[in-house]
Amino acid sequence: MGRFKNKKQTGVQKINTSSLPDIIFMLLFFFMVATTMRETTLLVTITEPDATEVQKLEKKELVSYVYIGPPPRNRQVMLGSEPRIQLNDAFAEPREIQRFVYTEREALSEAQRQLMTISLKIDKNTRMGIVSDVKHELRQANALRINYNTRIGDDRRQ
Template sequence: MSKFRRKTGKSQPAISTASLPDIVFMLLFFFMVTTVMREVTLLVQNRKPFATEIVKLERRSLVSYIYIGPPIKSLQAQFGTEPRIQLNDQFATLNDIGPYIADERERRNEAERPLMTVSIKADKTVKMGLITDLKFELRRAQALKINYSTIKGKPFGEK
């Protein structure tokens, strides 16, 4: 019996936590590399429609975004519920599209300008009238490569 009693007196050696920072740092670097900071605060609702035949937009630096949708709940008292266009951090009208595209084009270097894509991030409740007007403005601004931003899924997947 005394054999067993002797063992209980010794405590287990503590598990070394010296490698814990390494593991955490590994995770940290992973998230630092993959993270993309949201560039704009959304002023409009943005529930994207669903589609299955989608292509990924490579090279974020070549993509400009146009948001369309009804203003978010907290701004509806001020701006109503009619769908609006958002460029950068503010509401815009159709007349602002041309200057916006020109400005975006100016920021890219010359070789990359033809590769510029405009990503239309529209809420699924928006009517096509506004989208058509927007497309017309884009054509006038010579921004012909567009992408209708969607989520992968069956059309009309979730209401």
């Protein structure tokens, strides 16, 4: 068995890093495929409620977002703590929703307009008053397919 001991210890061995780029590229491709580009900067903080009966939203190009939630804590001195509506990159009033819907609908092709979905991302501590106003405006704008964005939660009945 002595022949194994013949090897001389020659300091720290260099690790071969030639496959490191490949590994990083693999990670890179994974993230490119699995994630989507951020479109808007959120001006409101949103903790979505949990639900179990959720469906995945397919076809992202057909989806427009309405965000409702309180401004972040460090800006509440200026903006107040009441939930605000955010459309695209700015705060909005309920009456601006109709115009928003029309603009978003214009961007779609004729065939896709029927399938346009409004995804409502709403903070769970919001009161229903503002949500009802938004829903009323959406009805007026004839944007009837909506989606209440939620996280997947456990069954809370237990």
